[in-house]
Amino acid sequence: xxxxxxxxxxxxxxxxxxxxxxxxxxxxxxxxxxxxxxxxxxxxxxxxxxxxxxxxxxxxxxxxxxxxxxxxxxxxxxxxxxxxxxxxxxxxxxxxxxxxxxxxxxxxxxxxxxxxxxxxxxxxxxxxxxxxxxxxxxxxxxxxxxxxxxxxxxxxxxxxxxxxxxxxxxxxxxxxxxxxxxxxxxxxxxxx
Numbered sequence: 001x002x003x004x005x006x007x008x009x010x011x012x013x014x015x016x017x018x019x020x021x022x023x024x025x026x027x028x029x030x031x032x033x034x035x036x037x038x039x040x041x042x043x044x045x046x047x048x049x050x051x052x053x054x055x056x057x058x059x060x061x062x063x064x065x066x067x068x069x070x071x072x073x074x075x076x077x078x079x080x081x082x083x084x085x086x087x088x089x090x091x092x093x094x095x096x097x098x099x100x101x102x103x104x105x106x107x108x109x110x111x112x113x114x115x116x117x118x119x120x121x122x123x124x125x126x127x128x129x130x131x132x133x134x135x136x137x138x139x140x141x142x143x144x145x146x147x148x149x150x151x152x153x154x155x156x157x158x159x160x161x162x163x164x165x166x167x168x169x170x171x172x173x174x175x176x177x178x179x180x181x182x183x184x185x186x187x188x189x190x191x192x
Contacts, residue, residue: 041078
């Protein structure tokens with residue numbers, strides 16, 4: 001779905017909406033055991049997060065924020081701390097994009113205390129670095145990038161959730177470019 005959303009955004013909107021509606025309906029009306037309930041909440045969180053990025057890329061920031069908040073709630077219901085931290089990272093990214101980087105730093109500091117996955121922690125540090133670069137805090141931005149690299153060095157396929165499997169040193173390089181002024185605004189690639 002993430003790959004399709006990047007290449008065919010408008011065509012995927014209805015598909016994502018239908019999938020998310022179906023999962024939410026199952027959560028609200030279905031009868032299932034605890035493991036199935038957890039999987040449904042994880043599915044809802046991942047769908048809402050992906051749908052949020054699609055709407056964000058369309059400039060529909062309020063709708064993206066609502067979906068990411070719903071994704072955070074679903075991750076909480078599933079007791080998936082890493083997925084919840086990823087949802088907070090998305091909300092912080094939006095805050096940075098909308099010129100509220102100090103708020104983003106606060107959110108990311110909170111999220112970093114909750115995650116267990118090194119790759120997810122690396123993402124949080126990268127988003128924090130981006131917010132700090134926006135604030136003009138070069139020293140803190142550099143420290144956040146170093147922390148992101150250290151966390152990424154500890155990531156393994158067994159500890160990396162699929163939603164953050166795209167995390168790589170190249171992502172950290174994009175923040176370096178932003179920090180140096182080579183990129184005018186934060187950028188995001190949904191399929192990455």
